[in-house]
Amino acid sequence: MGRPEKPVPRPGTASGELAEFLRKGRARKGLSYSELAQRTSAYSAATLQRAASGQGVPARQVVREYAMACGLDVDETDRLWLEARREHRREQHSPERKSVPKPRMMRDLSDLGAGLADAHERGGAPSRREIERRARSAGHKLSSSAAQRIVTRQQIPSSRQQLIAFLRACEVPDRDHLEWVQAWSRVRRHHAEELSDSRVMLDRQEAEAAGNPSGRVTAEQAAQLLAAEGYAPTERYRGYDVTWTVRCQHCTSVKRIRLSALASSRTKQCIQCHSRAERAVNEAWADLIEHRGWTEHGMPAAEGESFLRCRVAGVERQQSRLRITVEAPSHLFASGSWEPLITSAVREKLHTVSEVVYVTYTEQLN
Secondary structure, eight states: OOOOOOOOTTSSSHHHHHHHHHHHHHHTOOOOOHHHHHSSSSHHHHHHHHHSSSSSSHHHHHHHHHHHHTTTTTTHHHHHHHHHHHHHHHHHHHHSSSOOOOGOOOOOOHHHHHHHHHHHHHHHHHHHHHHHHHHHHHHOOOHHHHHHHHHHTTTOOOSHHHHHHHHHHOOOGGGGGHHHHHHHHHHHHHHHHHHHHHHHHHHHHHHHHHOSTTTTOOOHHHHHHHHHEEEEEEOOOOOOOEEEEEEEHHHHHEEEHHHHHHHHSOOOOOHHHHHHHHHHHHHHHHHHHHHGGGGTTOOOHHHOOOHHHOOEEEHHHHHHHHEEEEEEGGGGGGOOSSSHHHHHHHHHTHHHHHHHHEEEEEOOOO
16 A cells, blocks of 8 residues: 555645545545556556645546546535635635626626636636637637636627537536526626716717817827826827827836826826835935934924824825825924925935925824
C-alpha cells in the first residue's frame, strides 16, 4: 500500500470532505495509487493522489474516474466536487456568494450572467476549449473565445443557437432548455428597453448642451466643453457618448472619457490631479504640525494649540482651483490668519505659486 498519506490539510471544509470521501473509497477497495491508475487508464498515480490530497480542487473528470474505479456513488462525488469548487471560488473572489435566481426569475443581464456562470460550475467548470469541443460534438458551433466571455460574464449568448450550445456544453438537461430560452428572450427585451430609455435621456442632454436646431454638439462646442473642465483632446471628436482620449492640461495625464459623463458631472476631477493635490495637502498639514509652522508667523500660542485639534475634512480639485475643507473648533472660524499659512504650505508642496487655494471651515463637534 506504500507510505501512509499526509493528513487532509483542511478537515471540515468542502475540499477536505471531498478528499476524505475519495480516500475512504480507495481504502475500502484496498488499492494502491498505481493499481487505481491501472483501473482508470486515463490518469497517472500522481494525478490521482493529488486529487485526494485536499489541496486545491481537482478537475471534475479526474474525481469521477477516481470514484468509478473505487465503486463510489458518482452523483455524491459530483455534489462534493461542486461544493469544493464553490468554496474555492468564494475564497478567491468574494467573501459572500450571492444567490443565483432560477431561470424563470431572471430579468436583467446580471441575473442571466450569474445563472450561466453557475450552470458552468455545475457542469464541471470545463475549460473554454472543452466547451467548444462539447458544443461541436453536440452539433453546435460555439467558439472558445465566446465561451470565455460568457463564463466571465462579459456577454450573454448572442443567439438562441449559441445559448443552446453553451447549455449542452455545460450538461444542462434538455428538459430545462425551454425555460433558459425564455429567460434569455426576456432579458434581451428588458435590456433593449433600458437602452432605448437611456438613448432618449442622452439625446435630451445633448440637445441642452448643443443649444442649436440640430440638437447635436459640434466638434468646436465639444472642445470648448472639454477646455472648461481642464482637458484637451488628443484625437478627433466622434460623438457625445463616444469614448474620447483627452489630456489633462495640469498634470498632462491621458485618460478616456465620454463628453456625456463630463457634462453630467459623472467625470469631473482628473484622478491624477486629485491624488497629487490630496497628497500635497496632507504632507503640508503634517509639516505644519511637526515643525509648528505657525510660530514663524507670530501666531498666538493658544491658536496654535487649537490648530493641533483641526483636521483636513476634504480636498476638491478642479482645474487650477483647489478647495480644502478644514474641520476646526468654532472659535477659529472668525480668524482669517490661517488661510495664508495653509495656502503657502500647500503651494510649496505643489511647486507652484499660481494655484488658487480656497480654505473653508466646517465646525468641529466636540
